[in-house]
Amino acid sequence: MTKNRVFRVSLLAVALLMVSAPLHGAETKLAVFPQLPTAPANAHYPGNREPLLASPLVKLPVGAVKPRGWLRKQMELMAEGFTGHLDEFSRFLKPEGNAWLSPKGEGDKSFWEELPYWLKGFGDLGYLLDDPRIIKEARRWIEPAIAGQREDGYFGPRRNAGQSPDVKAGKPDMWPNMVMLNALQSYYEYSGDERVLKLMAKYFRWQLSIPEGDFLLPFWQQQRASDNLASVYWLYNRTGEPWLLDLASKIHRHTANWTGGVASWHGVNISQCFRGAAVYYQQAKAPKFLAATERDYAMVRDLYGQVPGGLYGADENCRPGYSDPRQAAETCTMVEMMLSHEMLLAITGDPKWADRCEEVAFNSLPASMTADLKALRYLTAPNMPLSDRFDKSPGLQNGGAMLLYDPRSHRCCQHNVSHGWPYFTENLWMATAGNGLAAVMYAPCEMKAKVAGGVEVTITETTDYPFGDTVEMAISTQGEAKFALSLRIPAWCEKPAVIINDLPPPDLKVPTGRGSYVLIDRTWKAGDKVTLRLPMRVAVTRWAKNKNCASVARGPLEYSLKIGEKVVRVGGSDKWPAVEIHPTTPWNYGLVLDEKDPAASFSARQKSGALPAQPFAWDVAPIELEAKAKKIPAWKLDHKGLVGTLHESPVKSDEPIEAITLIPMGCARLRIASFPVIGSGQDAHEWPEPPPARHTASHCNESDSIDAVSDGRVPKNSNDHSIPRFTWWPRCGNEEWITYDFEKPRSVSAVEVYWFDDTSAGRCRVPKSWRVEWLDGSQWKAVVPAGAYGAEKDKFNRVAFAPVTAKQIRLVVQLQPEFSGGILQWRVE
Numbered sequence: 133m134t135k136n137r138v139f140r141v142s143l144l145a146v147a148l149l150m151v152s153a154p155l156h157g158a159e160t161k162l163a164v165f166p167q168l169p170t171a172p173a174n175a176h177y178p179g180n181r182e183p184l185l186a187s188p189l190v191k192l193p194v195g196a197v198k199p200r201g202w203l204r205k206q207m208e209l210m211a212e213g214f215t216g217h218l219d220e221f222s223r224f225l226k227p228e229g230n231a232w233l234s235p236k237g238e239g240d241k242s243f244w245e246e247l248p249y250w251l252k253g254f255g256d257l258g259y260l261l262d263d264p265r266i267i268k269e270a271r272r273w274i275e276p277a278i279a280g281q282r283e284d285g286y287f288g289p290r291r292n293a294g295q296s297p298d299v300k301a302g303k304p305d306m307w308p309n310m311v312m313l314n315a316l317q318s319y320y321e322y323s324g325d326e327r328v329l330k331l332m333a334k335y336f337r338w339q340l341s342i343p344e345g346d347f348l349l350p351f352w353q354q355q356r357a358s359d360n361l362a363s364v365y366w367l368y369n370r371t372g373e374p375w376l377l378d379l380a381s382k383i384h385r386h387t388a389n390w391t392g393g394v395a396s397w398h399g400v401n402i403s404q405c406f407r408g409a410a411v412y413y414q415q416a417k418a419p420k421f422l423a424a425t426e427r428d429y430a431m432v433r434d435l436y437g438q439v440p441g442g443l444y445g446a447d448e449n450c451r452p453g454y455s456d457p458r459q460a461a462e463t464c465t466m467v468e469m470m471l472s473h474e475m476l477l478a479i480t481g482d483p484k485w486a487d488r489c490e491e492v493a494f495n496s497l498p499a500s501m502t503a504d505l506k507a508l509r510y511l512t513a514p515n516m517p518l519s520d521r522f523d524k525s526p527g528l529q530n531g532g533a534m535l536l537y538d539p540r541s542h543r544c545c546q547h548n549v550s551h552g553w554p555y556f557t558e559n560l561w562m563a564t565a566g567n568g569l570a571a572v573m574y575a576p577c578e579m580k581a582k583v584a585g586g587v588e589v590t591i592t593e594t595t596d597y598p599f600g601d602t603v604e605m606a607i608s609t610q611g612e613a614k615f616a617l618s619l620r621i622p623a624w625c626e627k628p629a630v631i632i633n634d635l636p637p638p639d640l641k642v643p644t645g646r647g648s649y650v651l652i653d654r655t656w657k658a659g660d661k662v663t664l665r666l667p668m669r670v671a672v673t674r675w676a677k678n679k680n681c682a683s684v685a686r687g688p689l690e691y692s693l694k695i696g697e698k699v700v701r702v703g704g705s706d707k708w709p710a711v712e713i714h715p716t717t718p719w720n721y722g723l724v725l726d727e728k729d730p731a732a733s734f735s736a737r738q739k740s741g742a743l744p745a746q747p748f749a750w751d752v753a754p755i756e757l758e759a760k761a762k763k764i765p766a767w768k769l770d771h772k773g774l775v776g777t778l779h780e781s782p783v784k785s786d787e788p789i790e791a792i793t794l795i796p797m798g799c800a801r802l803r804i805a806s807f808p809v810i811g812s813g814q815d816a817h818e819w820p821e822p823p824p825a826r827h828t829a830s831h832c833n834e835s836d837s838i839d840a841v842s843d844g845r846v847p848k849n850s851n852d853h854s855i856p857r858f859t860w861w862p863r864c865g866n867e868e869w870i871t872y873d874f875e876k877p878r879s880v881s882a883v884e885v886y887w888f889d890d891t892s893a894g895r896c897r898v899p900k901s902w903r904v905e906w907l908d909g910s911q912w913k914a915v916v917p918a919g920a921y922g923a924e925k926d927k928f929n930r931v932a933f934a935p936v937t938a939k940q941i942r943l944v945v946q947l948q949p950e951f952s953g954g955i956l957q958w959r960v961e
């Protein structure tokens with residue numbers, strides 16, 4: 133089976149399918165639906181009130197779904213790991229001068245997003261684990277937010293009311309409070325503390341009073357204001373105050389326009405904001421809003437997400453020309469993407485959002501943290517065979533130690549990752565219209581909720597999913613309960629089976645290529661059991677837009693080469709080390725596929741016995757795939773330790789065929805998950821040796837990159853900020869230099885230099901003068917130029933000279949007095 137698994141779903145029309153009728157007597161009805169009904173509204177849980185669009189699914193309150201098995205282990209590790217102890221590392225959680233802890237929101241420290249980012253998941257972690265330490269610590273931060281509310285309704289750090297560094301002076305920055313509202317909502321769902329509803333109503337009144345011209349000014353709050361919108365609907369569904377919908381309209385009017393297209397190419401903005409149009413769709417109801425959300429998702433995956441793992445390359449931002457599987461996703465992008473999918477699932481009922489959420493949760497999120505959840509890295513990519521502390525820019529846009537697993541670093545991700553697993557758990561089950569329940573995503577858990585007639589039922593879910601294909605649900609209730617139990621069938625599953633109380637399973641026909649739900653409507657009693665089987669088959673995806681590489685999935689899991697991982701401590705303390713992970717086995721393989729039936733190239737090996745407590749680790753992966761491959765000797769790490777980009781498949785290789793092992797991507801912190809495919813004959817391509825260019829310089833500004841000078845990217849002008857650059861900033865007025873190092877001596881007869889000059893924006897200028905020198909033995913000598921050394925803006929300045937044969941040449945540059953300088957591109961002839 134070779135097809136594009138990601139996009140085939142959206143191409144199929146939505147149609148109602150009734151394929152199975154009464155079963156096991158008249159009292160049990162079982163049917164398959166592509167969507168869930170939206171009426172009658174659930175009587176026990178607050179879905180959308182009129183005039184908002186009716187809710188097919190309603191999130192249960194925090195604590196209704198509790199984790200078990202491997203999922204509980206993730207959260208216990210979180211509690212023991214850096215999330216549960218972040219106050220020991222993060223300066224943003226230090227009490228001294230902390231504006232979030234101040235009873236009046238005073239103080240100049242820690243006033244922005246970090247504390248609420250962390251609290252948003254940290255509190256939920258405590259509620260789900262019933263951990264008194266965490267619950268108490270969360271309350272410590274929640275209380276001042278409530279108690280310190282101003283008379284006019286504003287709450288939180290006063291600096292954000294008018295002195296945020298991110299918003300025009302004097303105007304409010306509401307972004308940090310958007311995150312804090314989520315923490316407060318969870319606290320309310322857990323505790324029923326009515327003060328939260330009062331605080332939110334009063335705060336939203338304040339927001340309504342802000343003049344339109346001052347409301348949601350750029351940048352972050354304007355991008356991400358649909359989070360604010362979702363909280364307004366959350367309150368509206370609980371209190372029904374009509375003016376809240378006026379505020380909702382106002383928020384939408386001032387939110388960055390994600391309905392018209394992707395409004396920001398920042399990685400986290402994308403994963404967080406694409407959901408916004410669909411959030412507003414609940415009020416506006418025009419199909420264009422829902423369509424915009426799907427279009428934005430599809431566009432980003434199409435351009436930058438031609439990879440397994442459910443994400444896209446935005447190693448800070450998406451960049452034209454950077455769509456290789458080595459491009460990485462930020463950890464914030466992962467958890468915001470999961471939250472988007474969870475929200476969109478509730479809004480639409482469309483099971484594709486559950487498939488997409490599981491894809492990120494199982495394949496990407498676990499690898500963002502060490503297996504003991506004591507450290508995280510900023511960036512994770514589908515192809516990443518080395519995770520060390522060294523700068524990988526400009527191959528990755530982010531400079532610095534972005535691949536180092538470090539509990540003390542990575543600021544936004546370090547705090548925001550806290551809601552990943554807790555929110556996932558809370559959304560495993562949802563209430564349905566008609567007072568039923570739906571298992572929308574699968575993992576071991578226990579769910580307690582009310583159904584028709586107000587009866588409370590508990591359903592205990594026992595499963596090794598996603599590593600196993602069977603989900604067992606044990607129902608417990610006082611007396612009897614008549615309700616519809618809906619089970620999501622993922623799009624990848626062609627032949628699901630539902631077994632009720634060991635009776636023979638009915639013949640279920642589900643639509644191919646798209647998800648659906650099996651609804652079981654019956655009178656349930658204690659001791660009833662439902663077994664769901666979701667048989668998994670290997671599926672090979674060829675990514676035509678990413679050099680025709682291949683990825684391998686089996687059910688919800690996508691697979692990576694199993695690379696031996698050696699953990700190397702390079703910092704931190706014994707208890708909280710910062711670690712690199714180095715490969716101990718080769719990784720530069722191309723797959724040898726059965727041309728007629730690529731999926732037949734793999735055989736699955738499920739390990740017997742109980743799952744390991746923490747299954748997301750390379751050496752205990754519960755399931756492995758055997759495959760055949762050949763090494764591609766020219767596929768190497770570049771000199772910065774970043775994996776070389778892919779070349780077009782099929783690829784030639786004269787190496788012998790070897791047996792290799794694949795493990796789930798979520799288990800692999802070092803990974804090759806986008807494989808070249810080995811071919812032979814005329815169609816097969818040679819894999820070229822990587823370019824040898826290297827540079828050294830007298831200085832390189834830490835947020836710039838020395839390698840940018842020869843990355844081949846042609847600037848639009850000398851003030852082009854859209855591409856990586858090299859600068860000597862902040863050095864001004866000096867003589868500086870930069871070299872071009874060749875692997876072996878070569879003849880050079882001209883260079884072309886495109887100078888960086890940010891007049892009007894900064895203090896870099898074209899140089900006062902410059903010259904080319906070549907290394908003769910151990911002596912630098914000036915070349916004999918055939919013309920002038922140009923220092924013009926917005927063009928390549930070419931100078932030819934009498935040919936020299938050298939292993940190294942350099943530019944020696946005299947900067948203008950009081951100005952610095954830099955280079956966008958440097959070519960050598």
Ligand SMILES: [Zn+2]
Nearest residue numbers: 462464544545
């Ligand atoms: Zn982040």
